[in-house]
């Protein structure tokens with residue numbers, strides 16, 4: 675997908691919000707859009723999603739299925755949560771059962787019978803995320819998706835984003851709170867003074883010294899926890915418990931069958947740093 679010499683303003687007499695913007699977004703890319711308030715991040719996201727049309731220039735080769743979650747979900751609609759998501763699934767030609775997957779993953783099963791206008795801000799935000807995700811988007815555009823989310827959903831969202839990317843989707847996210855900073859390979863564009871510039875790889879804060887953290891978890895939870903940590907950018911290896919040098923109970927448990935853990939890279943027992951240069 676390509677943004678070619680794009681310029682946009684909200685009206686003929688309005689100032690240009692964006693001018694001469696060029697971007698290239700590949701399949702599987704996760705792209706973070708950053709910049710000060712009011713510089714045009716939401717405007718850029720709506721242009722990328724196809725909800726606004728460029729005044730000049732073009733967005734080319736946009737994937738056909740686009741999921742977009744706005745910064746503020748418009749909750750003043752005459753639906754229950756379940757009714758709204760089923761309606762969106764029908765429009766998107768998605769099996770109604772797919773709605774259940776997302777309400778479960780986003781921790782919103784208890785909201786299904788509630789009316790949209792009665793939802794709290796965070797709950798309404800989850801509905802916006804669910805409708806964006808249920809269509810299996812080739813382009814997923816999320817405007818400040820972490821704002822107001824509870825801790826469990828906040829931890830789940832990077833996993834979801836990594837999954838969309840892994841199956842070849844492009845993900846574009848504005849993220850004031852930096853929840854995606856650790857995601858491996860994430861690209862960053864900065865919006866300022868009407869232009870959009872990609873931050874060079876390797877810019878940003880100095881990498882921290884690495885340490886090994888060994889954690890014993892129930893075998894049945896290991897694969898899921900490993901996925902979460904990997905989505906946060908950590909190198910994770912799964913192995914049998916009981917290798918910690920000290921501590922009550924260490925070494926006394928029976929090692930689980932590694933195949934039951936869903937581990938693809940067994941053989942090393944540590945949860946540790948990317949490069950292995952432990953300190």
Ligand SMILES: Nc1ncnc2c1ncn2[C@@H]1O[C@H](COP(=O)(O)OP(=O)(O)OP(=O)(O)O)[C@@H](O)[C@H]1O
Nearest residue numbers: 684688691709710711712713714715716717718745
């Ligand atoms: N519907 C609209 N009509 C007219 N002007 C608008 C509209 N939406 C946004 N703007 C203006 O466009 C500019 C960019 O707004 P935008 O919401 O894209 O910025 P932002 O970087 O996302 O801000 P924030 O970080 O506060 O969310 C602002 O000057 C804003 O006032």
